[in-house]
Every structure is written in structure tokens, then in C-alpha cells.
Amino acid sequence: MGANDFAKLPHIGESVLRKEDYRFLTGAGQYTDDITLPRMAHAVFVRSPHAHALVKSVNTSAAKSAPGVIGVLEGKDVANDKINGLPCGWLITSTDGQPMKEPPHPILALDKVRYVGDHVVMVVAETLEQAKNAAELVEVDYEPLSAVVDVRDAKGGAALHDIAPDNHCYKWAIGDKAQVDAAFNGAAHITKLDLINNRLVPNAMEPRAAIGSYSRANDDYTLYVSNQNPHVERLLMTAFVMGLPEHKVRVIAPDVGGGFGSKIYLYAEDVCLTWASKKLNRNIKWICERGEAFLSDAHGRDHSSHAELAIDKDGKFLALRVHTDANLGAYLSTFSTCVPTILYATLLAGQYTTPLVYAEVDAWFTNTAPVDAYRGAGRPEATYLLERIVSRAAFELGLSQDEIRRRNFITQFPYQTPVALQYDIGDYVACMDASQKLADVAGFKARQAASKAQGKLRGIGYSSYIEACGLAPSNIAGALGARAGLFECGEVRVHPTGSVTVFTGSHSHGQGHETTFAQVVASRLGIAVDAVDIVHGDTGRVPFGMGTYGSRSISVGGAAIMKALDKIEAKAKKIAAHLLEASDTDIDFANGEFTVRGTDKKIAFGTVALTAYVPHNYPLETLEPGLNETAFYDPTNFTFPSGTYIAEVEIDPETGVVRLDRFTAVDDFGTIINPMIVEGQVHGGLVQGIGQALIENCVYDRETGQLLTGSFMDYAMPRADDFPEFKIGHVCTPCTHNPLGTKGCGEAGAIGSPPAIINAVLDALAPLGVKDIDMPATPHRVWQAIQAVKA
Incomplete structure (x- = not known):
């Protein structure tokens, strides 16, 4: 069929x-915390208060004698039982042919801690209160070391790992640098842009949770866990960490309250509970508290990039040149290494006929929580960079944001990009046409004049994104470094x-x-x-x-x-x-x-x-x-959802407050099974992407490495009243290589919306002379940008 x-x-x-x-x-x-097993004990983790420190000694004697305590486990116990560290699931080879630096990632720190929240001791007691009380009695003697948290400071900063004395994990590149450089030499115009893709904390509705259970009768384990891929979790834990027969471990992920990347990975807590359930002969539950989640969940994004776009006299793109420094955090999380490489640079062609692209990525270790895939995983970072520089080029050339895109859209399919991917089908012009009509772009000038009459600035921003979904095929992914099938x-x-x-x-x-x-x-x-x-x-x-x-x-x-x-x-x-x-x-x-x-x-x-x-x-x-x-x-190719998003914002120049007035999203998801569910997915993605663009920002203190946005008091999450009613539309070009014709919809909103918002903000601020601003465009940041051009 x-x-x-x-x-x-x-x-x-x-x-x-x-x-x-x-x-x-x-x-x-039935979520993980709803499950109650017989003789259930509770675990609490003692976490590092330092971003970087030597662990000189750990005294657990008082904790072990506290009421209700069943066991207190630390790094030396892990080493004695020969439990390995957490593996990385994707091997990246550097441009010099050397494999990436892959330092050990212990489930409990032994000699050193490398970020605030790093696991040091696990306390298990009869009740959660007893476990918390005993954890307070653990004494750890730390020798603090200098920390590096900003990716721009990683080179030359204090070394986190002996294997990477310069904190460099790998250098990776794609494209023909010589041809790209030659194209730049003959360009009529070159647009340059430096930008930051800000770090995010995922904040799933249900925090992570796990229950470890061991049966002495059958010598088998059961792990209940809020996870997005239980088979992969079992494979990694048995084959790489604990050395257990896979058929003796059962992983159950019951109802899971949100994830979007943050629950893909094998986390240290999951291994600790599985290991301890046999060691202590008890069923053990751990429920992550929200404050812990801010510290220990894998974060998202965190890129610093420089991009250059070469353009001919007719506004046609000739070549794109990109250098990105990617923050991997303190350790390599499960899929962290493929996010700023395979899932990022291969999307830098976007919807455009740019004949040449060269991208170079340096990945770095820092004293921060590990960074990994988060809703979109590399695709939002690529789209943000590309759609920002395309609109920047339009501003510089005196072209409208839609016109520069139309001049460069791919119109013939299949289309082989210069960065490995081949798009099977799409209709980018139709998406643009539908989005402009739904957004009433024709009425923008009148709305802009009305805003001006009230002392406000109004801007419009475009983003024409493409996404690669359904990572495939397995043999190609394997050749690119994947350590599992897809x-x-x-x-x-x-x-x-x-x-x-x-x-x-x-x-x-x-x-x-x-x-x-x-x-x-x-x-x-x-x-x-x-x-x-x-x-x-x-x-x-x-x-x-x-x-x-x-x-x-x-x-x-x-x-x-x-x-x-x-x-x-x-x-x-x-x-x-x-x-x-x-x-x-x-x-x-x-x-x-x-x-x-x-x-x-x-x-x-x-x-x-x-x-x-x-x-x-x-x-x-x-x-x-x-x-x-x-x-x-096993798919023969990626699927390629695409679309055009249009944002309209109104800014109060006296306060810097940005109000999102209109947002239109037209997507091509191929065949749609359930329109209601798709619309809900798009809405959720838009909220996450707009949240990143306007208010969300994970910040560490650059000197001490302390997390400054460690709660909802400090980390701003978007609310319903931050948004207008979204206008949603669809174009359908069914995927040509899967039997359903579907392309995927879950991440699109988070991919296409951030650049649309920032382009709208910059369009509004352009009359004042503001040319650039990084996410999030908070009132303070916008106000500062306005004051800077006045000075």
C-alpha cells in the first residue's frame, strides 16, 4: 500500500x-512514583556543592548509624564492584582522524567532582525523610579548583579530565573548505554574524524517577524508570556499565510525564538504583526533586557560533561558512556528541540552494551539567543560525525577509544538499505563500503605523525551517559513529x-x-x-x-x-x-x-x-x-518536515518589554494522521521555542560555576498569557519513502520559532539602529540594546 x-x-x-x-x-x-513495591526503601543523593573540586575524603560513619539507614554507598564501593562509567552512544572522529576524547563518567564520583550537582554519595533508608536526614550527616572534604563554565573560556581553562588537558573533546567538519573560501573571494556581498544559542533546562512536567528491584529467586533485575527508550537504557546498562546478561534485566517505562530529549539517556541514578537493589537486597525508589532536576538533568543547546554568508549581486546565496563552539558540559551524555555535528551541521543548507557549505565544530568540556539532545536536538541550533543570517542579509541588502528567501528556495526535488542530506520532497514556496496569507502580512504596515501612534515599535520576523527526522539508515548512522541501530x-x-x-x-x-x-x-x-x-x-x-x-x-x-x-x-x-x-x-x-x-x-x-x-x-x-x-x-532516508513561521512583536522602547502579538506557523508534515494531536504538538513546540527566544536562559556564574538559575524563581518558564492565539496551517507533500507518507511533527515548533521571534525583534528595533541581539530577548536585554545605540 x-x-x-x-x-x-x-x-x-x-x-x-x-x-x-x-x-x-x-x-x-501510573507513573513511576505511583508504583509501590514490597519492602520499598528510598534513596537520596549527596551532590557536589562545587563546580570543580578534588574529593579528599568522604566520612559516612554518622550517616550509616542514623535511624532507618539501610546503606550508604560511595565511589569506592562502585570501584570495588567493578561498575563501569556511563557510555556515550555516538563516536565522533576528529578532523585529524583521531577519536574524540571520551573520559570516564562515574556513577558516583571517586576522586573529583566536575559540576555542581555531580553525584558523590547515595544514601538508602526506610523512608524518604530518614534518607534525607542521613544525607545531611555525610561529610565530604573538598579541595575546590578553578572552574570553567562558558564555552568561550574552555580553551586554556582549568582541565576537567586528564585525557583532555585543554578541555577539547573533538574538532569535526563537513563540506569543502577550499571551494567555500573560493566562493567567498568572488562574492558581491558577505554577511557576518556572531550569535549565542542559549542553554536551556528541559523541565519536564514529571521529574525523573526510578525504582530498582532485584529478585534473588531468579537472579534478575527490574528497573522502573521515566525514560523514552527502555530497550536502549537496558542495553547500555547491561553491556557497557554493569556487565549483566541482558535477559536478566527488565526495564519498564510506565506513563511518563514529558521528556522531549531529557529522558532519552542512561543516567547515573538509574544504574545506582539497579546496582544497589541487589547489594542491599531491597527495592529502592528515587524521585528527583525539581531543584535536583535543574542541577542534574541533561541541559540543551549552548552554542557559540560565527557565521558568514556569501551572496552574489542578485541576492543568490553562493556559500555559507560556519564555526561553532559547542558546550558538552562536564561529561559526555548518551547522545551529546552527535547533536552539534550530525544533527546540526547537516541541516545548514536549510531550504536554500546554497551550493557550498563548510561547517567546523569544536566541542568542549566545561564544569556544567552535561548537555545533550533537547526538543529538536541540533536542528533548532542550525535553523536559528541560518535563519538569523538570512534575515540579517536581507536587512543589509535592502530586501524584504520573504523576498531573499524566495530567491533562494529549492524548487526541484529530490535535492542533494552540500552537507550530506538529500531531500526527497517539499514545497517551500507553498508554505511561504500560505503563511503570509494566514498572517495577513499585507496588513502589517497598517498595524505598524497603529503601534507607532501609541509610542510602540512593531516588527515582523520570518523563519523558513527544515528538519531531518527519523535518523536513518542504520548502516549510514553506524558509519557516522552511532553505536546502535536506528x-x-x-x-x-x-x-x-x-x-x-x-x-x-x-x-x-x-x-x-x-x-x-x-x-x-x-x-x-x-x-x-x-x-x-x-x-x-x-x-x-x-x-x-x-x-x-x-x-x-x-x-x-x-x-x-x-x-x-x-x-x-x-x-x-x-x-x-x-x-x-x-x-x-x-x-x-x-x-x-x-x-x-x-x-x-x-x-x-x-x-x-x-x-x-x-x-x-x-x-x-x-x-x-x-x-x-x-x-x-529501518528507514532508507531521513524525513524532512519543513515550514515557514511568521512572528509579529510589539516593543515598548521605554521599558524594553516585548509583546508577542501574532504568530503564524505553516508546516509540511506530509500525511497527518490526527490533526488535533498534530496541532497540540505544534502548540507545545512553539511555546518551548518562543520561551527560549524571549525568557528562558540557564546561567552559571562564570567565576564559581554555581548555577544561578536553579529554580522557577530564577529560570523563567513561559505561561499561557505570554502568547497570542497561534494561527496554524498545513501544506502536504507526502514523504516518498515510507508507507504512511508521514514526516514527523513533534519538534517543528521549537525549531522554527526562535529565529522568527528574534528576527521580528530586530525588525522592530532596526529604525533605532539596533542590529543584533542574543536570546533571550528579555526586557532588560532589549532596553540595554536600545540604550547602547543612543550612547
Whole structure:
């Protein structure tokens, strides 16, 4: 079945209400903290108060004798039990051919701590209160060292790791530097831009949580954890850290309250609880408190870049040259190394026919929390840089922001970019046209005049983004350094009465998979959506899968389910042919019925399902009983969602307050399964991206390494009244290489919105002479920029 045929099926394109919402809205969801096991103990971690220090001694005697304490574990216990450090899942090779520097990442610090919040001691007690009280009794003698937190200070700063005395992890590049340099030499105009992509704290609604459990009867472990890819968590923990047989460890990720990257990784706490559950012979729960989350969750973004764009006399792009310094934090998190490389630089062509691109990335260790993938993962950083410099070029050349984009849009597909990726399909002009119409760009001048009459500045900003989703294929990813496959698994189990259970290696942490995947199966089999159940998040029930991140779920996980459905249909046709006394090549299947082509003979899907399990009249000589199929799908290419976003802001020049007045988003997600769910995903992404552009900012003290934005009192999260009603539109060019025609939608809003906002702010400030501003465009920062041009 092709993508065009799939899009015409019943239930596809319908805003079916989310099946999972009843349990969530009635408090019947089961999150990790809702799970209570027998003889449950509680863990608390003693964390470093220093950004960089030697650990001279650890005294746990008072803690061990405190009431209710079961055990106190420290770095030397980890070493004695030969527990390895946390692995990095992506190997980057430097431009000189050397592998990246990969220092040990201990689950409990032994000789040194490297960021505020680093794990030092784990205290386990009968109750959470007892564990907290005992943790206060742990005495650690630190010898503070100088710290480096800003990526621009990393070179020449105090060394974090012996293996990287200059704090440099790798230098990576893509593109032909000589050709790019030559193109610059012949350019009519060169636009240059320095910019910072500010660090973010993910702040999922549900903080991280884990329960470690060990069974002496079976010598097996169970880890309950709020995680986005339980199979990968199990693989990393067993094969690389603890050396356990994989079949002896079960990882269960129950309901998970948000993640968007921050719950992809194998964290130290997960290993500590699994290890300690056997060592102490107790079930142990740890629930991250919000203050801990600010310190210990992997952060996002944090790039410092210089970009140059070469342009000819007609406003056509000739070449792009980029250098980025990427902050990796104190240790290499699971996928941290591929974010500023494979997921970033390969998107620097954007939607444009720029024939030459050269990007160079230096990655650095600093005394900060590890930095890893966060909603968009490299794609927001690439889009921000590219869309900022494109609008900057428009301002310098006296062109409108839309005109410079239209002159350079790709219009012929497939299109091979100069940075490895080949786009299969898109219609960027249609997205621009639809966005301008929906945004009423024609009325902007009148609105700008009305704002001016009230003493306000009004600006408009554009962003035409592209994203690469469904990281693929596995063999190419492996050649680029991935230490795992990037396929997905789907198992479709048809029951005798015709209802269906689907087991998927994808994982839902709020995206609505239980509804969307059920729509896919129901539309294909011609049954009710309520007759389909989706099971995920349990390595004990689900075949090996790669989880959810990078907007891969429907395009990769859904495609695996479709392949399993192909097998179901093929077998069911043979059963139906036997019952209808026809050849299976003459059997058609649609709307839940098998028919003999050219006749009125037909049979229902439910009858075929029952026959498969009650095979009294069955072709046993050629078919096994049952109707249960499994399939794995490894994509042949990325999918490429795209769109154009337009923001309008109004600024009070006396206070610097930026008010977002209008925001329009037109996206091309290919085939849309459930428009309501897609709209919700876009809204959420826009809120995160606009939050980064205007108010969110993770800040460490540059001298001491202390986290200055360690709570919601200091780290500004966006609220509903910060936003107007979003205008959402869609263009559809179905993906050409997956059976659903889908492209992914979960990250788009966070990718396209930050540059649209900042371009709008700069458009508003341009009459005053302000040419640049970094995110977040807070009132104070905007006011300072205005005062600077007045001076």
C-alpha cells in the first residue's frame, strides 16, 4: 500500500479523541512514583556543592548509624564492584582522524567532582525523610579548583579530565573548505554574524524517577524508570556499565510525564538504583526533586557560533561558512556528541540552494551539567543560525525577509544538499505563500503605523525551517559513529475475536501514540479504533526497539507497524481465499472485508481472525494457525518536515518589554494522521521555542560555576498569557519513502520559532539602529540594546 492510498483510508486525517486521556484526566495514570513495591526503601543523593573540586575524603560513619539507614554507598564501593562509567552512544572522529576524547563518567564520583550537582554519595533508608536526614550527616572534604563554565573560556581553562588537558573533546567538519573560501573571494556581498544559542533546562512536567528491584529467586533485575527508550537504557546498562546478561534485566517505562530529549539517556541514578537493589537486597525508589532536576538533568543547546554568508549581486546565496563552539558540559551524555555535528551541521543548507557549505565544530568540556539532545536536538541550533543570517542579509541588502528567501528556495526535488542530506520532497514556496496569507502580512504596515501612534515599535520576523527526522539508515548512522541501530519494531497480535494488540518499540511520553497508532491499525484493518490497544515501554513485553526522539515515532515506529500489517493482510488473504474457495491472488481487502474480485462473495475480517485460531476449516498444509506478525523497519532516508513561521512583536522602547502579538506557523508534515494531536504538538513546540527566544536562559556564574538559575524563581518558564492565539496551517507533500507518507511533527515548533521571534525583534528595533541581539530577548536585554545605540 502506497502513501497516497494510506492517506485515503478511514480514520486517517480524523481528530479522534485521545484514548489515553481518560486515565490521565481522572488520575488513573501510573507513573513511576505511583508504583509501590514490597519492602520499598528510598534513596537520596549527596551532590557536589562545587563546580570543580578534588574529593579528599568522604566520612559516612554518622550517616550509616542514623535511624532507618539501610546503606550508604560511595565511589569506592562502585570501584570495588567493578561498575563501569556511563557510555556515550555516538563516536565522533576528529578532523585529524583521531577519536574524540571520551573520559570516564562515574556513577558516583571517586576522586573529583566536575559540576555542581555531580553525584558523590547515595544514601538508602526506610523512608524518604530518614534518607534525607542521613544525607545531611555525610561529610565530604573538598579541595575546590578553578572552574570553567562558558564555552568561550574552555580553551586554556582549568582541565576537567586528564585525557583532555585543554578541555577539547573533538574538532569535526563537513563540506569543502577550499571551494567555500573560493566562493567567498568572488562574492558581491558577505554577511557576518556572531550569535549565542542559549542553554536551556528541559523541565519536564514529571521529574525523573526510578525504582530498582532485584529478585534473588531468579537472579534478575527490574528497573522502573521515566525514560523514552527502555530497550536502549537496558542495553547500555547491561553491556557497557554493569556487565549483566541482558535477559536478566527488565526495564519498564510506565506513563511518563514529558521528556522531549531529557529522558532519552542512561543516567547515573538509574544504574545506582539497579546496582544497589541487589547489594542491599531491597527495592529502592528515587524521585528527583525539581531543584535536583535543574542541577542534574541533561541541559540543551549552548552554542557559540560565527557565521558568514556569501551572496552574489542578485541576492543568490553562493556559500555559507560556519564555526561553532559547542558546550558538552562536564561529561559526555548518551547522545551529546552527535547533536552539534550530525544533527546540526547537516541541516545548514536549510531550504536554500546554497551550493557550498563548510561547517567546523569544536566541542568542549566545561564544569556544567552535561548537555545533550533537547526538543529538536541540533536542528533548532542550525535553523536559528541560518535563519538569523538570512534575515540579517536581507536587512543589509535592502530586501524584504520573504523576498531573499524566495530567491533562494529549492524548487526541484529530490535535492542533494552540500552537507550530506538529500531531500526527497517539499514545497517551500507553498508554505511561504500560505503563511503570509494566514498572517495577513499585507496588513502589517497598517498595524505598524497603529503601534507607532501609541509610542510602540512593531516588527515582523520570518523563519523558513527544515528538519531531518527519523535518523536513518542504520548502516549510514553506524558509519557516522552511532553505536546502535536506528530501526524500529512493531508486533501486531490479532485476537480470535478480531480485536488487536500492538506492541511497539516506540514510546509515548505525552504524544498520543495510543491513539495515533490505533488509528493506523484500525484504518488498515477496517475495525474500530477502540478495538486496538497499544503496548509500549516494557522490555519484558515488547520486541527490541529504539524508543522515541527526533520525531521518529510515526514515520519509523508507525512504518514498522505498517510492515507487520502487510504480513497480517497477506496471511489473512490466504485464509479468506480458502474459506471463499478462491485464489488468494483474486482476494481484495478493504473496509474490514475480504472479497473475491469480480464477484459478490465476501467475508469479514473478524471471521478470518477466528478461523486463524479455530482452524477447523483451514489450509493447515500451507499455513500455521494464528494471526500474529512482527516487523522491523529501518528507514532508507531521513524525513524532512519543513515550514515557514511568521512572528509579529510589539516593543515598548521605554521599558524594553516585548509583546508577542501574532504568530503564524505553516508546516509540511506530509500525511497527518490526527490533526488535533498534530496541532497540540505544534502548540507545545512553539511555546518551548518562543520561551527560549524571549525568557528562558540557564546561567552559571562564570567565576564559581554555581548555577544561578536553579529554580522557577530564577529560570523563567513561559505561561499561557505570554502568547497570542497561534494561527496554524498545513501544506502536504507526502514523504516518498515510507508507507504512511508521514514526516514527523513533534519538534517543528521549537525549531522554527526562535529565529522568527528574534528576527521580528530586530525588525522592530532596526529604525533605532539596533542590529543584533542574543536570546533571550528579555526586557532588560532589549532596553540595554536600545540604550547602547543612543550612547
